[in-house]
Amino acid sequence: MSDGGTRKRVLIVDDEPANVHALASALRDQCLLSFATSGAKALELASAGGVDLVLLDVVMPGMDGFEVCRRLKAEPSTRAIPVIFVTALGDAEDETRGFDVGGVDYIAKPIRPGIVRARVRTHLELKTARDLLEQLALLDALTGIANRRRFDEALEHEWQRAHRARTWLTLGILDVDHFKKFNDHYGHAEGDRCLRAVAQAAAAALRRPADLIARFGGEEFAFILPDSGPAGSGAVVRDLLDRIRALGLAHAASPTVERVTVSAGVISLMPEAVPLGASSAMVSADRLLYEAKQNGRARAILLDFSTGARSELLEAPSDGLVA
Ligand SMILES: [Mg+2]
Structure with a gap:
């Protein structure tokens, strides 16, 4: 678990190394980074823990981004990790599908570094606030022990x-x-x-x-x-x-x-x-x-x-x- 004082870790998932590099150079100064070039590897890294947000390519050979997201959301240990899809599809139906499987946002390819940084920052802040609320919801206000x-x-x-x-x-x-x-x-x-x-x-x-x-x-x-x-x-x-x-x-x-x-x-x-x-x-x-x-x-x-x-x-x- 990471707190407000530590840098957050973003997992970048894309089957094309050039896209991974582009996202990484946009986020390098802001976050800790992990990388996966397949859906299977992404699931493995996410369930190992310590990932605060996932940037997820939609079109990948084997398991596509929608399926990766669906599996992340089905697993209790990875369910709370926000997923932002990164896609060139730009198709309303695909965007809807991304939200249906549990994604929180979309970033269009080719990516613009300023947009990537802003979206990632926003969703990391939301996750921090959600985690805090979750903790408070489990504490007894009077005594400070569990409720x-x-x-x-x-x-x-x-x-x-x-x-x-x-x-x-x-x-x-x-x-x-x-x-x-x-x-x-x-x-x-x-x-x-x-x-x-x-x-x-x-x-x-x-x-x-x-x-x-x-x-x-x-x-x-x-x-x-x-x-x-x-x-x-x-x-x-x-x-x-x-x-x-x-x-x-x-x-x-x-x-x-x-x-x-x-x-x-x-x-x-x-x-x-x-x-x-x-x-x-x-x-x-x-x-x-x-x-x-x-x-x-x-x-x-x-x-x-x-x-x-x-x-x-x-x-x-x-x-x-x-x-
Ligand atoms: Mg791809």
């Missing part, structure tokens, strides 16, 4: 991945105890600060790149630990509870203990070996969370779905909380 939409996408993806790879997956739901009482007592601004602090503390306990925690709604958070079974997830949840406790946020209105605590339900399973889908697994985690609340809050209940074994982790056993 529910991002979580749902990741859950689907990780569930399928774990299913194929026959690996463990751990899912958890976390809820701030007596949060309504906290808001009533301290006000909503403090409530927001509390949620941000809990989100950051919980996020800090999830250390591997693929681990994900999201705000699920209200004072509820959910997390995914890919490749993590009962032992590994137990350590993460222990660390998470310790970090919440270390925040030491006062909660004078809590009947549990006079600081902010959380309850959690956590399930570890191998998707390939269970008769459940991802959403049923989340329902199970939610039931465990409910049980943790019933048992006195400030604790996590963990279930190893393969054996049915449960364990209960108290947030702070020394606080006099009853197990």
Whole structure:
């Protein structure tokens, strides 16, 4: 992925080297460049990653530009790359076809360098803005961690991945105890600060790149630990509870203990070996969370779905909380 501070990479695709050279000399100072002289090579380079825009010849032997574009748009990893057709056809029907297969613009041959630069600049700027919006759409505005939409996408993806790879997956739901009482007592601004602090503390306990925690709604958070079974997830949840406790946020209105605590339900399973889908697994985690609340809050209940074994982790056993 490239950000606003780095130069963007444009992939130039044309079966005639003279055309490749003409486009390259127009863009050399503005962009990083890659080249392909066939549709197959273009697809290979694009799916390898790092391409921000494609300039695509229409008439090529073998796979033509329309087919290359159609395949780029059919593939999730290359779908977002804007494609500008470069063509001498100048035919309204062909232009329409180019837009139909997902192209964003046309440049006519013989090319004029100023036009090429302007069109490429415009579409790179649009792509940067779209990427930013996409990122923002997946973040929770209050806490800065992932939002529910991002979580749902990741859950689907990780569930399928774990299913194929026959690996463990751990899912958890976390809820701030007596949060309504906290808001009533301290006000909503403090409530927001509390949620941000809990989100950051919980996020800090999830250390591997693929681990994900999201705000699920209200004072509820959910997390995914890919490749993590009962032992590994137990350590993460222990660390998470310790970090919440270390925040030491006062909660004078809590009947549990006079600081902010959380309850959690956590399930570890191998998707390939269970008769459940991802959403049923989340329902199970939610039931465990409910049980943790019933048992006195400030604790996590963990279930190893393969054996049915449960364990209960108290947030702070020394606080006099009853197990
Ligand atoms: Mg050609």
